[in-house]
Amino acid sequence: MKTIITAAQTREADRYTIETTPIASIDLMEHASLAFVTIFMQLYPDKNTHVLICSGTGNNGGDGLAIARLLQERSYDAVAVWIARFGSNESDEFAANMARLYNTPIPITEFFPGDEFPPIPQRVVVDALLGSGLNKPLQGDWLRMVQHINQTGKPVVAVDVPTGLPADGVLSPSEHTLQAHHVISFQRPKLSFFFPESAKSIRHFHVVDIGLDEAFIEKLPSDFKLIEPSDIQQIYRHREPFTHKGTYGHALIIAGDIQTMGAALLACEACLYSGAGLTTAFIPEMGLAALNTRLPEVMYCGVDELPGMWNRVDAIGIGPGLGQRASWLIDGVTHTDKPMVIDADALTFLSQNREWLDRLPKYSILTPHMKEFDRLFGAHKSWWDRVQTAKEQAVARQLVILLKNQYTFIALPDGNLLINPTGNPAMASGGMGDVLTGMLTAFLAQGYPPHDAVILGCYLHGAAGDQLVADSNKVVIPARQVVQAIPATLGNLCHPR
Ligand SMILES: NC(=O)C1=CN([C@@H]2O[C@H](COP(=O)(O)OP(=O)(O)OC[C@H]3O[C@@H](n4cnc5c(N)ncnc54)[C@H](OP(=O)(O)O)[C@@H]3O)[C@@H](O)[C@H]2O)[C@@H](O)CC1
Ligand SMILES: Nc1ncnc2c1ncn2[C@@H]1O[C@H](COP(=O)(O)OP(=O)(O)O)[C@@H](O)[C@H]1O
Numbered sequence: 001m002k003t004i005i006t007a008a009q010t011r012e013a014d015r016y017t018i019e020t021t022p023i024a025s026i027d028l029m030e031h032a033s034l035a036f037v038t039i040f041m042q043l044y045p046d047k048n049t050h051v052l053i054c055s056g057t058g059n060n061g062g063d064g065l066a067i068a069r070l071l072q073e074r075s076y077d078a079v080a081v082w083i084a085r086f087g088s089n090e091s092d093e094f095a096a097n098m099a100r101l102y103n104t105p106i107p108i109t110e111f112f113p114g115d116e117f118p119p120i121p122q123r124v125v126v127d128a129l130l131g132s133g134l135n136k137p138l139q140g141d142w143l144r145m146v147q148h149i150n151q152t153g154k155p156v157v158a159v160d161v162p163t164g165l166p167a168d169g170v171l172s173p174s175e176h177t178l179q180a181h182h183v184i185s186f187q188r189p190k191l192s193f194f195f196p197e198s199a200k201s202i203r204h205f206h207v208v209d210i211g212l213d214e215a216f217i218e219k220l221p222s223d224f225k226l227i228e229p230s231d232i233q234q235i236y237r238h239r240e241p242f243t244h245k246g247t248y249g250h251a252l253i254i255a256g257d258i259q260t261m262g263a264a265l266l267a268c269e270a271c272l273y274s275g276a277g278l279t280t281a282f283i284p285e286m287g288l289a290a291l292n293t294r295l296p297e298v299m300y301c302g303v304d305e306l307p308g309m310w311n312r313v314d315a316i317g318i319g320p321g322l323g324q325r326a327s328w329l330i331d332g333v334t335h336t337d338k339p340m341v342i343d344a345d346a347l348t349f350l351s352q353n354r355e356w357l358d359r360l361p362k363y364s365i366l367t368p369h370m371k372e373f374d375r376l377f378g379a380h381k382s383w384w385d386r387v388q389t390a391k392e393q394a395v396a397r398q399l400v401i402l403l404k405n406q407y408t409f410i411a412l413p414d415g416n417l418l419i420n421p422t423g424n425p426a427m428a429s430g431g432m433g434d435v436l437t438g439m440l441t442a443f444l445a446q447g448y449p450p451h452d453a454v455i456l457g458c459y460l461h462g463a464a465g466d467q468l469v470a471d472s473n474k475v476v477i478p479a480r481q482v483v484q485a486i487p488a489t490l491g492n493l494c495h496p497r
């Protein structure tokens with residue numbers, strides 16, 4: 001897992017690296033700029049591309065000047081530089097790169113307070129106006145220049161952070177920022193990139209290593225950790241010879257109603273494809289024909305058999321499409337000591353009967369999307385506030401709370417907040433959450449502790465969607481296809497051929 005750090009901590013890591021290694025600050029800037037250029041050249045391989053680099057006069061601007069020079073050295077001959085001289089400060093590294101830039105043929109235009117900006121004929125703009133040094137909202141000349149660039153509609157590639165976007169997660173929807181198509185960020189993605197309020201400022205981000213001391217960064221205090229593929233490889237237990245269905249646990253899915261039987265089928269199918277040894281569906285009897293036709297591997301349990309099931313199963317998933325039946329079922333579920341996943345209509349029931357939250361067994365996994373979360377824990381004005389509430393509630397109630405979104409935040413009972421990087425907008429369609437519930441239940445049934453089950457389930461769910469997009473360039477993926485992609489995605493991650 002990678003620790004996500006604040007802008008202030010990045011400066012600490014910067015200082016530490018410079019003090020403890022032979023690398024000077026100006027060289028670090030050169031590394032960063034070169035790393036930027038490597039990705040930029042993949043995005044724009046045509047060396048005739050006309051590029052406008054807009055620089056401030058701090059270190060972000062210093063990067064911009066170095067990038068201009070490095071591109072020119074690589075035969076990008078149509079590079080021009082604008083310099084925004086709206087403040088009185090100039091960093092040392094900016095000044096050093098300015099001196100180097102004067103030795104190149106690159107045209108430089110400087111802008112002072114109140115100046116008008118000419119049209120931008122270039123094909124792409126590199127944003128090196130302000131980076132992680134941002135310390136107040138944009139206004140005046142800075143805001144005018146940012147709006148001028150945005151109005152051109154030209155693609156923007158931002159250096160480290162789009163100008164105007166605070167790096168550390170506290171974002172207001174009214175923030176004025178440069179709207180970047182790509183951000184090439186140094187050493188770590190910034191925390192803000194994972195919050196939905198940053199969507200208008202960033203379409204895609206890339207992270208490049210610039211040589212900061214990794215061991216130092218990993219020791220810095222931070223609640224936020226980014227899940228990586230190596231975490232999945234460490235957690236996943238390979239299926240050993242001579243194992244049998246009994247080895248992989250028995251999952252009970254409590255789901256479905258007359259009009260929402262599909263949710264139950266999706267959750268059961270995902271449970272099956274995620275490796276539970278046995279899966280039993282507690283669904284209304286009228287769903288039996290569909291279950292037997294679509295999922296002959298899954299067993300059925302009716303109302304009369306339910307009391308006998310509690311002790312026979314290893315994990316329970318409750319909620320998808322459950323409708324009003326949630327109220328009496330959750331009573332039975334909370335009296336078991338089985339690991340469980342609580343989703344959808346079961347969460348709605350909890351939000352209407354909040355005293356039941358106190359009765360949930362420790363380490364139960366709750367999987368609310370934003371609306372379900374706010375119904376449970378109150379309305380929130382920003383995602384930062386919502387994530388803080390998730391942390392407080394997870395710690396106070398000793399629950400695992402998955403706050404679902406493009407980047408799902410996983411709040412753990414120990415106060416850590418994990419960020420899941422996988423998944424994509426092609427997955428934004430009904431039934432996708434039901435699949436996640438089935439997957440999580442399967443991993444709990446296989447004996448993974450809740451902490452490992454959520455990392456595995458969440459990462460794999462998004463990775464299966466990513467794999468489908470990568471393989472077939474699909475723009476929309478139905479939930480069923482994600483289910484069927486689970487085993488191969490897991491195989492590719494953990495059993496590379
Ligand atoms: N750390 C690393 O590892 C490395 C970092 N590198 C690069 O350095 C960048 C950070 O550089 P930085 O600290 O010089 O700040 P930067 O973003 O250029 O801002 C400049 C100054 O602008 C000001 N200012 C702030 N907000 C403002 C506003 N709204 N409107 C107007 N002015 C505003 C504020 O000064 P103030 O006005 O407060 O005196 C601030 O100091 C980072 O993003 C990366 O690109 C790499 O080179 C290599 C390694
Ligand atoms: N844009 C997206 N990027 C990544 N994952 C997404 C995106 N949109 C939705 N998802 C994932 O799909 C699931 C949707 O859950 P939910 O809203 O409960 O769906 P449903 O109730 O229809 O089953 C979540 O796991 C969420 O993380």
Ligand SMILES: [K+]
Binds near residue numbers: 127160162
């Ligand atoms: K920038």
